[in-house]
Amino acid sequence: MSQIEQTWADAPGLKGWLSTMDHKRVGVRFVVTTLVFFALAGLLAAVMRLQLARADNHLVGPDLYNQLFSVHGTAMMFLFAVPVMEAVALYLIPLMVGTRAVAFPRLNAYGYWLFLFGGVMLFVVFALNIGPEAGWFNYVPLSGPEFSAGKRSDFWAQLITFTEVSALIGAIVIITTAFKMRAPGMTLARMPLFVWAMVVTAFMIVFAMPSVMLASTFLITDRLISTQFYNPAEGGDVLLWQHLFWFFGHPEVYIIFVPALGMISEILPTFARRRVVGYAAMVIALVAIAFLSFGLWVHHMFTTGLPPLGMSFFTAASIMIALPTGLQIFCWIATLATGKRVQFATPLLFVIGFFFIFIIGGLTGVMLGATTLDSQLHDSYFVVAHLHYVLIGGAVFPLFGGFYYWFPKLTGRMLSERAGRWNFWLFFIGFNVAFFPMHILGLQGMPRRVYTYSAASGWENLNLLSTVGAVTIAVSMLVFLVNVVVSMRRRERAPDNPWNASGLEWATSCPPPAYNFMAIPVVNSRTPLWEKEFPVAEVTGLPEILRTTLVTRLHDAEPDHVAILPSPSIWPFLAALATTVMFIGSVFTPWAMVWGAVPVAITLIGWFWPDKEETARMLSIEVKPPEGEARVEALREVLS
Amino acid sequence: MNHEVLAPAGPLSSQIAQLFWIFVGVAAVVYLVVIGFLVAALRRRNEANARTAVRAVSVAVGITSVILLGLGLSDFFAQRVIAATPKDPLRVRVTAHQWWWEIEYSDGQPSRRVRTANELRIPTQRPVELELTADDVIHSFWVPSLQGKKDLLPGYTTRLDLVASRPGVYEGQCAEFCGFQHAHMSIDVIALDPEEYSRWYDAQLASAPEPSDPVALHGREVFMGSTCVMCHNIQGTDASGSVGPDLTHVAGRRRLAAGTLPNTLVNLAGWIRDPQAVKPGTRMPATQLSGEDLAALTTYLSELR
């Protein structure tokens, strides 16, 4: 083993697995974990659809049904949609920007473990009949102390705590890595669009998450220690919850959607075989979407009796956000039109599926953004249809395209094209059969979150059709699972750049070594692998007895200094365990925050405690600044 | 169906339906055009000119802006029409509970106020202004044939106007998740010709009729002596519970238990014997009554028109 391989290797066995700092290993397990939650939440949806397939059905009673749709929504939004995008980003960004690791490897690992424990908590409490029961947005007073007995609502609020801390950690890691660790020469104007999308997303997370943190904290304190935030009789306000939640909740759906836009901007140009049309416009569109998304939240509250003039502003903003989104779509179509003859493969199929599905969702979104129409459509199955069209069409389809696209990079094997096509068509057809009828059901007066309906309502046939579609989706997911399992066992390995793409991540082997790049490349183009010569230059001289990488300047990626990254450590895992105990304890007593902080403090001390051997190595590679005559010489050289 | 957004039965819902068709029409055209360009881009054999493509994108953005502006303005003006304050409306106060609707017709004279539950009868052609509030959690009043919905929030009073053009029964349902039986919280809005409405209203002002035969008389005794009086009110008797629906004219309603069951003798008896079997989680408990008592009670209640 070479020196660099030794330095970047993980310990073998369970200890190595628990203490790894490799962003790729953490990223893969992060993705797999979110997919497990996706599957579980999908199973819950399947049970819901079976209950709704017939009128006056008795498969599931109201109490269980309420938990089903609440856990389905909560798990999909907080345990799948946002984390999977962050996980893919944490895997890809260092590779795409040409560096060895993420900026804060230990924090990154801690964020994953915290997420895992929070997600496991949610499903464990659901199995124990303590699952949240008031919907994924948990409105007060229904979720408050008087109307939600027991600990169900408290566990929901603590899940928020887990996932929002984990998301904030991911955001910090993404921003710092993308801003400060790019390969020399990769100015902001040469940064891949997926990295731009993730930076924008990370900023949205930083500004949006505190709002839901506040809302859920007020709920916890109302329930646990008798504060009055949501109690109108004592000066509180039930609408406070809605404002605080949706100020987070609306950016949340763009936090889910914008990364997918970034994925499309990576996949589509590869298959169009030319760089994307209108790079600057695309970046500006991403930033515009992020800004605008913070000005839309009241469109979730159009029926609460707010003043009409005020609501008009939110209608205007809700309609306006279609513009930057549309701009991205037009630029992609232009890219396809102006490239060489399009090569078709499964990743592109999923991207095309995005166009067909998401655009419908976007258009129904414009309808829902109009106050007048929303007064009829809000809280009906029309909204259920819309939200699935934009989330599945707008995020899950590109995500699956990304899976098929980057699977060879992650695993060294290609996914089967044939199975991929089956996966795609079953998913596409099943999705439309499941969710298009819901538009009509909403127009026929069917409200959301009903565990049953009467035969006299006339809703049965479309509900049955929708259930058939849901089952088809489940089958398509099975096909995907089989595809993954079988492909992992192939003997044939994938080439380094199977799609002939242009990004830096394709310059490594499949899968990449622990240190990503043997030598950090210098880039001078937005599409480095499509240039005549790659790399134009390389960075040499980085010490290899420690984990080091180059930190560059924000705007022009000029080299700044050498960063020493932390070595593998079990402490992030232990800190996450301690934090979990603290959070779960505080469901039952406020003293858990006090006494639970002690183990957390202990693990943090272990985390930051310097390692003797590592310190010795750091000292050995330090170069003292010159003294005396040599110092004058060195200064003269620098200043000339 | 009498609960369809696109089968409006009043001027307000017609306005909304009209706007909906405009949006759908525009959306359909936009979708077909964009998909058309996509398919063309995927299938073409020659590279398109990059300059032309960029220009096309700019034109597309321009057209999109104009369309969005037009849609936004059409919504704005439609909203102004719908939100306009009606002249001389009939005022009704609706209070939502878990999982039924309390309705009180306002009137200058307190003696002319009618209290009922789960069924709102209104005269045709006259605007009805609903004052909405909730007693416990957030609910939402939605009768699609007549109007959009409005939430009922504890601590707030919201307003909603209804106008029915022609007589008929218009069903609606609670549209904000409110707990176990959100799915069974329907409301019937019955529009009547103005004279018929007046007749109905005057009949509602009357107290409950005296029982007509010994069975019904025994039924009233059962009512007064059992758990019923803890929650329910029957005008003209000693029963004045206020936490459950008013039963003074219960027999005249179309449905029972907030639209869960058609109002028949059999359903009424089944409901009283075990409400939890029909609507699990509902606030009304099962009451232990002998078969004879239950039959008498049902007979009495079925006479309360």
Added chain:
Amino acid sequence: MFSRFPELAAVLLAVAGVAGCEREQRRFSEPAGDSLTITTPLSDIKAGGPAQVAAGQSQAATGESPYDENAFAISEGQRLYEWFNCSGCHAHGGGAMGPALMDDQWLYGGAPDQIYSTIVQGRPNGMPSFGARIPRQQVWQLVAYVRSLSGQLRKDVEPGRPDAMQMRPAPSQTLEPRNPGSTR
């Protein structure tokens, strides 16, 4: 006192976790009547005779309460307490015309079956008999709530504050019965 908390919290957590199942059950209907109907022998208390205030009576729960560990039932009891106007005489636990329910002094016993009998049978000096008026299941829900008022139930099962004007601290926040006359 602080030193008690870590152990208390740990025990609470363990118990609460395991007992989560019962706490979170929502029982909408109980099997008809029989298992919920009990008859406790009438006490020796007569009108005009001495009132028996046994300080230790509330310690031993002689009868079984089906809902002492069921948070949903206790919150139903909280609702029924207002709906059936118990607060008309007992205020929100502090007592007015009727005795306080928040303290540890029980005229007719604070065990579940004793409270049940008091509600169903009525008592001298103004406590009506609700036996014909309130179904058994709801009586037990009220029993559980009344016991929570005096801090006799586990903290994780007791209700939080109601969404109304605050008349007293929430049961889940009171560690001990709150009344100046308390002997504890």
